[in-house]
Amino acid sequence: MSQRRKWVRHMTWGLLGVALLALLAWALRPTPLPVNVATVTIGPFTDxxxxxxxxxxRDTWNVSAPIAGFLQRVTLEEGDRVEEGEVLFQLEPSPAPALDVRTRQQAEENLQAAQARLRAAQANLETARADLRFAESEYQRYRQLHQRNLVSTADLEQRQNQRDRLRALEHSAASGVEVARFEVESARALLAVASGQRSEADQPTLQVRAPLSGLVISRYRCCEGSIAAGEPILELGRLDxxxxxxxxxxxxxxxxxxxxxxxxxxxxxxxxxxxxxxxxxxxxxxxxxxxxxxxxxxxxxxxxxxxxxxxxxxxxxxxxxxxxxxxEEVMQIPTSALFRHQGEWAVFVIDEGRATRRIVELGRRHGLRSQVLAGLEPGETLITHPGSQVDEGIRVRADE
The missing domain is CATH 2.40.30.170 (Efflux pump adaptor protein, beta barrel domain)
Incomplete structure (x- = not known):
């Protein structure tokens, strides 16, 4: 019986020793490193x-004085809406010497040249309209043939493209006519100013009209007074x-x-x-x-x-x-979790409380998020901003 008690006593002390050693080993083991974590998610991604x-x-129109003269007060202000053809400002003949013979002859020749350009522009417009009518009829004919499967879609699209290009040329020719018409009016206005004196009675005025419907963007001149030819007065534009x-x-x-x-x-x-x-x-x-x-x-x-x-x-x-x-369904991670390892992108994944290095294949990157093509699974926990203390196999815990 005495031997049995000794054996029990020895076993008890032995177990206590093992427990103390285990407790000491547990107390001396390294504490898990606190780290910031994030989760691999799937969701919308925008690059x-x-x-x-x-x-x-896109386009603005600077309306200037077509001739030198005496500008009447401009009442329009920035932001005012004007309609095409509306009077913007008026000019009176300036108190300067009348046009001499040479200058008047040049003005008449400029008017004739402007009228010739107007006729040429009108002829170009008629030609463009004729070509457009023919292209439109060709397109309609090919569309009917296409509905009966007699021509290919490529042929139909080619006719449509040709019609659209001729329509653009017709618009360009119409704009050329408008420009030529304004040139004729400008040249005719120059001939209209024949006297260099301002007369209070029956004073002829030149009305400069708006070339389009839009808004007054800028006003360069408001007060009346002498003005040189070509000096800008208003800037017009369309907010559309x-x-x-x-x-x-x-x-x-x-x-x-x-x-x-x-x-x-x-x-x-x-x-x-x-x-x-x-x-x-x-x-x-x-x-x-x-x-x-x-x-x-x-x-x-x-x-x-x-x-x-x-x-x-x-x-x-x-x-x-x-x-x-x-x-819409893109696997992504925070860019802060990425680092370079042996020339490749890698992250630290938390696996059973330990940091595990994982090589990943990236797609697009935008700001704080990066697309992952391979190497991770949705829902896995990553370490963000891994410092020099984080290494393969080290014990870590998520920082609250």
Whole structure:
């Protein structure tokens, strides 16, 4: 019985010793390293480029004094709407010597030349309209044949393309007629000023009319007085022609394509939609606020015509986000979880409380998110901002 008690006592002390050693080993083991974590998710992903831009009008019309004279007071102000043919301002003959014989003869010849250009422009317009009528009839004939499967779709599209090009040429010819008509009126107005004295009674005036319907964008002259020929008075434009110029870094501009969607914000209203119309073929150098020379490329963006732009006008600041690529079900991770390992991208995955290095294959990267093509599974936990203390196999815990 005494031997049995000794054996039990020895076993008890032995177990206590083993427990103390285990407790000591547990107490001396390294504590898990606190780390920031994130989860591999699947969701919408957008690859875009955002840059500040300025609105502008695609086309503006500077209305100037066609002749030297005496300008009556201009009552129109910036923002006033004018209709095509409306009187913008009036000119009286200036108190200067009358036209001499030589100058008058030159003016008559200029009028004849302008009238000849008008006749030529009208002839070009008739030719363009005849070609357009023929192209329209050809297109209708080919469409009927296409409906009966007698001609190919390519032939029909070729006829449609030819009709559209001739329609554009017809519009251009019509504009040429308008320009020539204004030149004739200008030349005729020059001949109308025959006296160099201002007379209070029956004073002839020259009425300069609006070439289009639109808004007064700028007023360069308001007060009456003598004015030289060609001096600008008003600038007209149409807000329907509003567009955006964005100067992008050349490395971002090469990723764009005409027709690409653009999200317009930062203008004081709800975000608007637009599309890339033109990417300039040449860039320029601009010095940044940090004194760094940057190569910039102008990119022109058109607004969606169906959206309400509110009070947005020319010269307004906007933020343009160019949507290069979009996906709905994209596996993605925070960019802060990535680091380079032996020339490849890698992340640390938490597996049973330990950091495990994993090589990943990346797709697109945008800002704080990166697309993952291979190497991870949705729902896995990653370590973000891994420091020098994080290594393969180290015990870690998520920092609350």
């Amino acid at each position: 875009s480029v955002t840059e500040e831009g300025r609105t502008r009008l 022609d509003l567009e955006i110029q964005v100067d992008l870094l050349s490395m971002d501009a090469v990723r764009l394509r005409p027709g690409m969607d653009v999200l317009i914000s930062g203008w004081g209203g709800e975000p608007l939609r637009g599309s890339v119309r033109r990417i300039a073929p040449a860039g320029f150098t601009r010095t940044s606020a940090l004194g760094v020379d940057e190569q910039r490329v102008p990119v022109i963006v058109d607004f969606d015509p169906e959206l309400d732009r509110g009070a947005l006008g020319s010269g307004f600041r906007v933020d343009a986000e160019f949507l290069i690529w979009q996906g």
